[in-house]
Amino acid sequence: MTTLRDESTLPFQNLELVHGWGLSTDAVGYVFRPSTVEGIQEVFNLAQRTGRTVAFRGAGRSYGDAALNAENVVLDLTRFCRILAWNPHTGVITMESGVTIQQLWQYALPDGWWPPIVPGTMFPTIGGCASMNIHGKNNFAVGPIGDHILEFEILLPTGEPLTCSRQLNSDIFFAAIGGFGMLGCFTSITLQLKKVYSGHLNVEAINVPNLDAMMQEFEQRMDDADYLVGWIDGVAGGKGIGRGVIHEANYLKPGNDPNPAQTLRIEHQQLPDTIFGLLPKSTLWRFMRPFVNNLGVRLVNTAKFYASRLLDRGKIFQQSHAAFAFLLDYVPNWKRSYGRGGLIQYQSFVPESTAAEAFKAQLRLAQKAGYPPYLAVFKRHRRDNFLMTHSVDGYSLALDFKITKRNRAAIWKLAAQLDEVVLKAGGRFYFAKDSTLHAASAEQYLGREAVEQFMALKRRCDPNGLLETNLYRRLFPETEAGAKKEQFTQTNAVTP
Ligand SMILES: Cc1cc2nc3c(=O)[nH]c(=O)nc-3n(C[C@H](O)[C@H](O)[C@H](O)COP(=O)(O)OP(=O)(O)OC[C@H]3O[C@@H](n4cnc5c(N)ncnc54)[C@H](O)[C@@H]3O)c2cc1C
Structure with a gap:
């Protein structure tokens, strides 16, 4: 670790280009990787002395700018892991x-x-x-x-x-x-x-012709299911809008697994190293790349939808916890198949009563703009009592959009239209996935009272305003962060 010296500038050897996970945004920051509480404290002190702010960073898996801090300190906690x-x-x-x-x-x-x-x-x-x-x-x-x-x-x-x-x-x-x-x-x-009493889950796949049918299945199943997730074909329109495949998974009960000692072993959970026993997984994103465009996604989605309609009916199979939970980890670096501009994920949460119309409207808007989402995932949620919650008693739809230099401004414009749909429907957003939200929309969904309560706590815990991120400056410009925002150059902000 770099020795922290008392100096007015931060050590330039700590400067690094730090990316949001979706690779569509980045910022240069001074990165420190302490491994003890004392080390974290030292970084706080150094930042105070040099007049910089501090952003915490875990594994950097937030899609946008939540763990970036342009020209300031990024406190990476990956070595703090006992x-x-x-x-x-x-x-x-x-x-x-x-x-x-x-x-x-x-x-x-x-x-x-x-x-x-x-x-x-x-x-x-x-x-x-x-x-x-x-x-x-x-x-x-x-x-x-x-x-x-x-x-x-x-x-x-x-x-x-x-x-x-x-x-x-x-x-x-x-x-x-x-x-x-x-x-x-x-x-x-x-x-x-x-x-858990087994390393396996019982998994069932259910093919549904449109969003209404998908929601009906979720409502019928949610009282008994342990897990439910829907894949949606974001390209399909008309009567088939929101068609897709639901996966329901359930824990095995005590005694159902004849050999739990075996299935609970880590080795039993591992994702395979090759696909179809041949292709090394590490190279797979390269084969996906030619399909990451409107035509390719239409072909793949149509094939996936009809294959599941033929093969999945009533079939229950067993899958390891890791295989069911971490499907996206099957293909390392899959985000690179999106190309240099990366991707953003737009995830919104809408109450049950308005979800069907809101999500159909979102899919139509994206399709009409010529930017259908290349991946769309649907989930059921319940309310919770955390102050800055993103959750509702309803549904979320997560939409992945490919970003290029040419489409960036258009996707941001589309996202603003999607925001309007969500706000009208009484919905919410999620900072872990966000890249495009505006401050006014953030305040509208969170409510002024919750924002003020949060800011009062922030002033109590962080009286000198040490903690900031790019996302914080973007979404809460009315606070002290807003004043500092003016000092930041255009390249630091997540704007098209
Ligand atoms: C492929 C993929 C799938 C995902 N699926 C889901 C999903 O199903 N559900 C879901 O909810 N999310 C999902 N996410 C989002 C992910 O779980 C969140 O973004 C999560 O916060 C990432 O954790 P991280 O360690 O990478 O944190 P980072 O992205 O590095 O940081 C996230 C936030 O936590 C803060 N932070 C980090 N460490 C600390 C600390 N020690 N103390 C205080 N603050 C800290 C950072 O400042 C930042 O604001 C997914 C992300 C990816 C890439």
Whole structure:
């Protein structure tokens, strides 16, 4: 690690180009990678002395600018990754915040425990997940990760360490979870894991002809299902708008797996190294590249939809937890198939009563503009009581758009139209996925009262305004961050 010296400028050897995960935005920042709480504190001190702000960064799996901090300090927590305490009888685990979801499941599964909530990839850190209050394909049943966090330690920019739980400092507990790193650095997180009796899930695929049918299936199944997720063909229009395939997965009950000791082993969970036993996975994104355009996606989606209609009917099969949960990790670097400009993901959350019309309108707008989403994923959610929540009692639709130099401005314009649909429908947005939202829309969905409450807590935890990110400056320009924003050049902002 770089030695921190008392100096008015930051060491230039720490300058790095840092990307948002979707590769459509980046910013140069001074990156530090401490491995202890004292090291984090030292970075805070250095930033204060040199008049810079600090952004925390986990594994950098947020699609946009949530973990970027142009011309300022980026505090990367990936080396801060020790498991601090584990009870294999109760499934309660305490970890440093740089522990990844991969580390966590591989550690706990052989004892029969699985993370209660996982994202679609296993590489994020637990600190990044808490900070965004991530949801899984089981959000409708068990809520976001915050609902399973028992306690955390947070280091405030003032240097004060705080323990927070539903009983202790509960206002900070409900605001820092989902607080996108703006109140302090999670230094340890205590999580209740989920008991599992097999390394397998029972999985069923259900082919549906349109969005109404997809929602009907979700509503019928959600009382009994453990996981539900829908893939939508974003290119299909007309009566088939929103057609796709739902996957329902359920835990095996005690005694259903004849050999749990075997299936709970890490080796049993591993994703295969080759596709069809031949192609090394690491090269697959290159083969995908010719299909990542309107015509290619139409061909692939049509083939996928009809193949599932033929093959999937009523079929239940078993899949390992890792294979079901981390489907996107099957193809390493798949984002590179989108080309140099990368991609953005536009995910919005809409109440159940308005979701069907809102999401059909979004798909139509995207198709009419000539930019159908190349991947579209549908999930069911429930409400939670975290201050900056993205969730609703309803549905989310996540749409992936390819970004090029030529289409960038048009996609941002399209996103603003999609925002209007969401706001009219009483919906919400998600900072982990966001690249395009405007400040006024952020305030509209969060509500002025919640924003003011959050900012009051921020002033209490971070009185000198040390913590900022590019996303914070973009979405909350009315705060102290707004004043500083003027100093930033055009290239630092996530604008087309
Ligand atoms: C392929 C893919 C699939 C995904 N699927 C899902 C999904 O199904 N559900 C879902 O909810 N999300 C999903 N995500 C988003 C991802 O889970 C979130 O963006 C998550 O926050 C990433 O964690 P990270 O460690 O990479 O954090 P980063 O992206 O590095 O940072 C995220 C935020 O956390 C803050 N932060 C990081 N560490 C700390 C800390 N120790 N203390 C305080 N703040 C901190 C950062 O400042 C930033 O604001 C997906 C992302 C990808 C790339």
